[in-house]
Amino acid sequence: MTAPAKFVGRSVPRLEDRPLLTGQGRFSADISFAGQWHMRVVRSAVAHGKIKSIETKAALALPGVHAAWTHADVADIPPIPFRLTGLKALEPYRQPVLAKDVVRYVGEPVAIVFADNAYLAEDAADLIGLSIEPMRATMLATEQPGTYEHELTTEPGIIRKGYGDVDAAFQRPHAVVSLELSVGRHSGVPLETRGAIARYDAARDLLELHGAAKVPHWNRDTIAQMLGRKKDSVQLYEGHVGGGFGIRGEIYPEDILVCVAALKFKRPIKWIEDRREHLIAANHSREQHHRVRAAIDTQGRILGIEVEFFHDNGAYMRTHAATVPDLTAAMLPGPYRVPAYRATSHIRLTNKTPCGTYRAPGRYESTFVRERLLDAIAAKVGVDKVEIRKRNLISKSAMPYALGLETLGTQIVYDSGDYALLLDKTLKAIRWTELQKQLSERRKKGEKVGAGVAIFVEKSGLGPFDTVRVEIKPDGIVEVVTGVASIGQGVETVIAQICADALGVDYTTIRVIHGQTDRIARGMGAFASRVTVMCGEATRLAATKLRGQLLLAAAELMQTNADSLDIVNGEIVRVTAPGPSMPLGELARILPGGLSTEDTFESTHMVYPYGVHAVVVRVDPETGDVTIERYVVAYDVGKAVNPKLVEGQIAGGLAQGIGGALLEEFRYDENGEPLSVTFADYLMPTAREVPDVSILVTEDAPSPLNPLGLKGAGEGGTNPVGAAIASAIDDALQRPGAVTQLPVTPQRLKAII
Amino acid sequence: MREKAAITLTINGRDHPISVEARRTLADAIREDCGQTGTHIGCEHGICGACTVIVDDEPVRSCLMFAVQADGKKIRTVEGLADGEKLHPMQQAFMDHHGLQCGFCTPGFLMLAVGVLEREPDISDEDLVDVLSSNLCRCTGYQNIIKAVRAAAKEMRGK
Numbered sequence: 073m074t075a076p077a078k079f080v081g082r083s084v085p086r087l088e089d090r091p092l093l094t095g096q097g098r099f100s101a102d103i104s105f106a107g108q109w110h111m112r113v114v115r116s117a118v119a120h121g122k123i124k125s126i127e128t129k130a131a132l133a134l135p136g137v138h139a140a141w142t143h144a145d146v147a148d149i150p151p152i153p154f155r156l157t158g159l160k161a162l163e164p165y166r167q168p169v170l171a172k173d174v175v176r177y178v179g180e181p182v183a184i185v186f187a188d189n190a191y192l193a194e195d196a197a198d199l200i201g202l203s204i205e206p207m208r209a210t211m212l213a214t215e216q217p218g219t220y221e222h223e224l225t226t227e228p229g230i231i232r233k234g235y236g237d238v239d240a241a242f243q244r245p246h247a248v249v250s251l252e253l254s255v256g257r258h259s260g261v262p263l264e265t266r267g268a269i270a271r272y273d274a275a276r277d278l279l280e281l282h283g284a285a286k287v288p289h290w291n292r293d294t295i296a297q298m299l300g301r302k303k304d305s306v307q308l309y310e311g312h313v314g315g316g317f318g319i320r321g322e323i324y325p326e327d328i329l330v331c332v333a334a335l336k337f338k339r340p341i342k343w344i345e346d347r348r349e350h351l352i353a354a355n356h357s358r359e360q361h362h363r364v365r366a367a368i369d370t371q372g373r374i375l376g377i378e379v380e381f382f383h384d385n386g387a388y389m390r391t392h393a394a395t396v397p398d399l400t401a402a403m404l405p406g407p408y409r410v411p412a413y414r415a416t417s418h419i420r421l422t423n424k425t426p427c428g429t430y431r432a433p434g435r436y437e438s439t440f441v442r443e444r445l446l447d448a449i450a451a452k453v454g455v456d457k458v459e460i461r462k463r464n465l466i467s468k469s470a471m472p473y474a475l476g477l478e479t480l481g482t483q484i485v486y487d488s489g490d491y492a493l494l495l496d497k498t499l500k501a502i503r504w505t506e507l508q509k510q511l512s513e514r515r516k517k518g519e520k521v522g523a524g525v526a527i528f529v530e531k532s533g534l535g536p537f538d539t540v541r542v543e544i545k546p547d548g549i550v551e552v553v554t555g556v557a558s559i560g561q562g563v564e565t566v567i568a569q570i571c572a573d574a575l576g577v578d579y580t581t582i583r584v585i586h587g588q589t590d591r592i593a594r595g596m597g598a599f600a601s602r603v604t605v606m607c608g609e610a611t612r613l614a615a616t617k618l619r620g621q622l623l624l625a626a627a628e629l630m631q632t633n634a635d636s637l638d639i640v641n642g643e644i645v646r647v648t649a650p651g652p653s654m655p656l657g658e659l660a661r662i663l664p665g666g667l668s669t670e671d672t673f674e675s676t677h678m679v680y681p682y683g684v685h686a687v688v689v690r691v692d693p694e695t696g697d698v699t700i701e702r703y704v705v706a707y708d709v710g711k712a713v714n715p716k717l718v719e720g721q722i723a724g725g726l727a728q729g730i731g732g733a734l735l736e737e738f739r740y741d742e743n744g745e746p747l748s749v750t751f752a753d754y755l756m757p758t759a760r761e762v763p764d765v766s767i768l769v770t771e772d773a774p775s776p777l778n779p780l781g782l783k784g785a786g787e788g789g790t791n792p793v794g795a796a797i798a799s800a801i802d803d804a805l806q807r808p809g810a811v812t813q814l815p816v817t818p819q820r821l822k823a824i825i
Numbered sequence: 826m827r828e829k830a831a832i833t834l835t836i837n838g839r840d841h842p843i844s845v846e847a848r849r850t851l852a853d854a855i856r857e858d859c860g861q862t863g864t865h866i867g868c869e870h871g872i873c874g875a876c877t878v879i880v881d882d883e884p885v886r887s888c889l890m891f892a893v894q895a896d897g898k899k900i901r902t903v904e905g906l907a908d909g910e911k912l913h914p915m916q917q918a919f920m921d922h923h924g925l926q927c928g929f930c931t932p933g934f935l936m937l938a939v940g941v942l943e944r945e946p947d948i949s950d951e952d953l954v955d956v957l958s959s960n961l962c963r964c965t966g967y968q969n970i971i972k973a974v975r976a977a978a979k980e981m982r983g984k
Contacts, residue, residue, distance in 0.1 A: 085920060085921070086920070086923070088928070089919070089920045089925060089928075090912075090920075092925055092927075092928030092931055093903075093907075093912065093916040093919055093920060093925070093928070093931060093935070094863070094903065094904065094906070094907050094912070094916065095861070095862070095863020095864070095902065095903035095904040095906075095932055096863065097862075097863070097928055097929075099862075099865065099929060101856070101862070101865075101866065102856075102862040190853075191846065191848070191849070260963075261963065262927070262929070262963055263865075263867045263873060263875055263927070263929045263930045263961060263962065263963045263964075264865070264867070264927070264929040265867075312927070312928065312929075313927060314865070314927045314928070314929030314930075315926075315927045315929060315963050315964055316927075317963070346869055347867070347868040347869055347870065347873075559927065560926040560927025560928065560929075560964055561926060561927075562926070716923050717923070719923075720923050720926060720964075720965060720969065723965060723966035723968055723969065724926060724963075724964045724965050724966045725966075726966055727963075727965075727966035727967065728963070750868070750870055750872070751868050751870065751872035751873055751961065752870070752872060756961055756963065757967075758957075758958040758959075758960075758961065758967070759954050759957040759958040759967040759970070759971060760954065760955070760958040762966050762967045762968065764968050765966070765968065789966075
């Protein structure tokens with residue numbers, strides 16, 4: 073018997089907040105060890121070139137500078153392997169930890185120096201003489217593939233996905249709608265830059281890496297393998313993490329370099345990235361160019377979609393390998409019935425910063441393409457943008473819906489959903505019909521205002537497993553140990569809420585331990601909106617199991633049977649007769665070592681939340697500025713463990729989506745010189761640009777794949793923002809199809825007008 | 826440049842006699858020399874505001890000030906906001922309104938908001954948003970921060 077939910081479903085305050093509010097956080101730069109040396113990376117200032125010489129003498133002559141390394145010092149370290157979607161053909165394109173003979177982007181690590189403090193290390197780095205002979209830089213992913221090196225070209229691979237008879241669909245359609253669309257290069261850009269602090273403890277032959285995030289266990293295993301060490305002789309420790317968004321916590325060259333140096337020098341080695349480095353060295357994302365066409369019938373119903381796109385992955389294939397283009401191709405059909413589909417994805421390398429995932433990877437891009445296509449179809453058949461979507465939505469009765477595509481090693485099966493219902497709720501929330509009249513009136517008076525809408529399916533809860541251990545400590549504290557990670561999203565609170573209900577304790581008495589590889593043997597980390605789903609269910613299983621064990625043990629001690637006992641607010645109580653109760657801590661003191669249980673949740677399918685965004689914008693034709701007047705997000709997450717945190721995820725994700733739609737772009741000149749290297753050039757939204765969004769969190773379609781019905785909430789705020797805003801700008805200009813490229817910067821919008 | 830000067834930083838009422846190079850930023854001195862790591866460094870070029878502290882009653886970006894310039898001045902950081910276990914109304918409001926997620930930008934927002942409201946308790950809503958738009962947050966989408974600061978402003982005025 074499990075007690076009714078006391079904490080799940082409630083917006084209880086976060087357990088994480090107090091240390092963060094009082095300056096007691098432990099972020100990467102806050103970690104220091106006695107005797108540490110600081111590492112500084114010398115980066116290429118040339119986008120593509122041959123390394124002629126690297127001069128280190130002057131740097132080494134500075135007092136307090138201890139060493140300078142180039143590729144020769146780390147020649148035995150293999151390139152960083154793939155974590156996801158690691159196609160064999162991509163392997164020759166992996167990044168070495170220091171460039172060998174050739175540099176391939178501005179920002180590529182070429183040498184490193186070690187010194188007593190960070191200022192000195194920077195002085196020393198300035199004195200390293202790099203001689204690099206420039207070669208032609210490839211800056212366009214759409215140009216004919218050229219030579220990468222030897223027989224390798226700048227097209228490492230092509231991903232093909234599809235189903236149905238596309239050729240037949242295009243044979244005799246009522247009409248064909250074709251578009252050419254681009255999404256700009258932008259990325260997560262967390263407020264905390266990356267950091268890595270390694271130290272070697274000779275007494276235990278243990279290499280520690282602090283500053284870990286996202287996927288500590290995979291990183292631990294991989295670092296051990298790369299350095300030829302036993303798994304247990306490498307441990308990773310996650311402190312506070314100042315934002316993740318997909319890009320933070322992947323293995324980068326710097327993580328390996330501090331480890332190698334700590335082992336070599338027997339000194340703690342600390343590396344903290346500066347902002348300029350971050351903007352040219354940490355993963356970029358998103359940049360794609362699509363050529364898409366749809367065959368439709370007279371009613372505007374989709375008969376088939378064919379897309380060919382070019383994914384600009386920058387200079388190397390990093391840990392995500394083909395993940396982003398794969399997801400783009402797999403998730404493009406979205407919430408609509410598409411009887412036949414064919415996607416051809418060209419993975420292309422250019423001389424720009426290498427890429428990885430960023431919140432709603434592949435979906436921000438493909439939703440933009442698909443929803444632009446829907447708007448174009450509406451214009452073609454002369455119906456409004458809401459009606460065309462209604463005609464094409466997958467119906468509730470079709471659930472579960474097997475798409476016929478796979479991604480991330482799973483078959484895509486939309487587990488549950490009522491897309492039409494959520495669209496109706498959204499239109500009601502924004503009063504769509506009334507709104508159309510108001511906007512039309514305002515346009516007559518000369519204002520350029522318009523409304524946009526976009527619908528999407530997200531994915532979340534990627535398996536294959538999560539393991540959780542729940543333990544009662546003698547002081548009554550409940551400890552939940554998991555291999556997931558916290559990137560600021562509220563993991564501790566949400567997991568504690570689930571555990572509290574399953575066990576029968578207050579959520580504030582629960583301590584959630586995450587991201588520590590020495591505390592639990594395996595773990596999958598925090599990505600793909602997986603934590604609440606996978607770790608949440610593993611926690612529920614383990615806590616439920618522990619509860620049964622506690623009741624049995626207590627029954628013996630209290631000379632009764634377990635059925636007559638319950639756990640309420642951390643105490644074993646009698647349900648049938650009056651009598652003394654027993655706090656769990658007391659039970660733990662009597663039965664030392666016996667109050668710990670582990671359980672695992674396994675899942676081979678992802679779960680699919682879905683949502684609708686509706687937005688009203690005003691365009692200033694003089695400046696090209698876009699003001700967001702209203703924004704409504706409706707998102708069905710199956711079951712919201714903590715509605716306030718779900719809303720927080722949506723609001724934050726939306727701000728990032730707005731950044732990618734209107735402001736943020738990593739730009740380069742034609743020689744590969746990056747032009748967005750400060751926050752004055754790379755413009756992130758401020759409190760001025762982000763509107764007060766109305767958020768509708770719904771629970772109409774609980775997932776059938778876990779008992780609580782959970783779906784992940786991390787990416788629905790971001791996914792369709794570019795699509796929705798583009799649709800609204802079109803409407804404001806009364807020119808369907810006007811927006812073909814993100815971000816819609818003032819300059820681009822002026823050019824359109 | 827590498828010669829050091831002896832200075833005293835007075836942080837949250839406590840004197841820290843330290844010796845720093847002229848080029849050392851106030852942010853680094855507060856964090857590394859005085860051990861107060863609650864002040865965070867997000868960009869080192871004065872845009873994100875994560876390093877905001879209050880110097881002689883004015884919010885400043887401690888990455889844009891040299892430590893030697895703060896010699897003898899009164900510095901307040903996030904560590905000095907709470908009164909023992911009791912949170913400052915601004916901290917409490919951020920908790921109540923879910924005004925933080927990862928918490929990295931939070932100390933900067935707290936010090937910015939406290940500094941401005943102490944000088945200008947009756948600041949208009951519109952001006953407040955303008956002030957808050959001078960710091961960057963990547964997690965919250967700002968609206969909960971604005972709500973928190975408005976609630977705290979009310980609370981602070983009530984005292």
